[in-house]
Amino acid sequence: MDLGQHAAFIWVAYGATALIIGGLVARAVMEERQQKKALIKLEAQGVRRRSARGQSRP
Amino acid sequence: MKLMGKFATLANPSFFMGLTDRVLPWLAVVTAALFAVGLYLSFAAPPDYQQGETVRIMFIHVPAAWLATMCYTLIAISSVGSLIWRHPLADVSAKAAAPIGAAFTFLALLTGSLWGKPMWGTYWVWDARLTSVLVLFFLYLGLIALWDAIEEPSRAGRAAAILALVGFVNVPIIKFSVDWWNTLHQPASVMRLGGSTIHPALLTPLLVMALAYTSLFLWLHIKAMRAEILRRRVDAMTMLRVSQAAELKAAE
Numbered sequence: 001m002d003l004g005q006h007a008a009f010i011w012v013a014y015g016a017t018a019l020i021i022g023g024l025v026a027r028a029v030m031e032e033r034q035q036k037k038a039l040i041k042l043e044a045q046g047v048r049r050r051s052a053r054g055q056s057r058p
Numbered sequence: 059m060k061l062m063g064k065f066a067t068l069a070n071p072s073f074f075m076g077l078t079d080r081v082l083p084w085l086a087v088v089t090a091a092l093f094a095v096g097l098y099l100s101f102a103a104p105p106d107y108q109q110g111e112t113v114r115i116m117f118i119h120v121p122a123a124w125l126a127t128m129c130y131t132l133i134a135i136s137s138v139g140s141l142i143w144r145h146p147l148a149d150v151s152a153k154a155a156a157p158i159g160a161a162f163t164f165l166a167l168l169t170g171s172l173w174g175k176p177m178w179g180t181y182w183v184w185d186a187r188l189t190s191v192l193v194l195f196f197l198y199l200g201l202i203a204l205w206d207a208i209e210e211p212s213r214a215g216r217a218a219a220i221l222a223l224v225g226f227v228n229v230p231i232i233k234f235s236v237d238w239w240n241t242l243h244q245p246a247s248v249m250r251l252g253g254s255t256i257h258p259a260l261l262t263p264l265l266v267m268a269l270a271y272t273s274l275f276l277w278l279h280i281k282a283m284r285a286e287i288l289r290r291r292v293d294a295m296t297m298l299r300v301s302q303a304a305e306l307k308a309a310e
Binding site: 017028034 | 111112158168169277278292294298
């Protein structure tokens with residue numbers, strides 16, 4: 001694809017956009033995964049949220 | 059009253075987690091499809107008669123700039139919800155949106171600069187539009203720093219909400235800067251009275267990319283809100299475990 005004499009500006013702009021959007025997506029996925037892991041670990045240790053304890057009552 | 063009750067149910071963090079768990083995969087598919095179509099159209103579009111091939115930067119620059127201000131508007135609305143109703147989800151929404159808004163503002167500045175060099179002959183000028191967007195970027199950084207500096211979430215939320223509302227004055231300045239002052243930046247050409255001045259061959263890819271960016275923003279924001287809700291649960295449970303351990307030690 002020939003983008004003319006200013007091709008470098010166009011490719012750098014698209015490349016940087018892809019890089020930053022990719023970073024945002026990766027960060028979003030990893031943060032949620034990390035917090036889920038921490039929550040599961042705490043629950044395995046027998047710690048229950050107050051609201052979760054309330055729900056388990058008959 | 060019934061409406062408020064319904065709203066309270068919808069804005070309940072547990073309900074939010076359940077609902078978004080079902081919505082997020084569909085939103086990811088829609089976002090990917092919009093980007094595939096948008097990118098295809100962006101490179102299939104004809105070059106502009108004045109700007110040539112560099113007009114393709116518009117398809118990624120303009121949606122980033124729109125999202126930069128839209129995200130700040132969302133933070134301001136969430137801040138009102140946080141300050142008046144003290145709703146925890148409003149707080150979570152504002153905090154989760156700030157880093158995403160900062161990234162899109164940075165992208166708008168970077169791609170604008172890369173578009174400016176071949177068109178204007180310079181990467182940067184201190185004109186009203188560019189400077190007010192740079193101020194927006196610093197406002198985002200300020201909000202992120204404030205959230206990080208204050209440990210207690212409700213206190214941090216209140217301080218950040220006040221800063222966000224004060225900073226909101228910058229949003230109309232960004233929008234109207236091209237009308238109020240002489241700037242190198244072009245005036246509004248899509249959202250203006252009298253209709254768009256862009257040819258449909260270039261407007262269609264721009265609008266599809268704007269939809270793709272908006273859909274991506276929604277996905278990112280919901281994901282970040284979910285992570286923040288989980289983080290607060292983890293913090294609360296960690297505190298609980300510490301206090302339980304202290305009680306047990308005292309009983310011994």
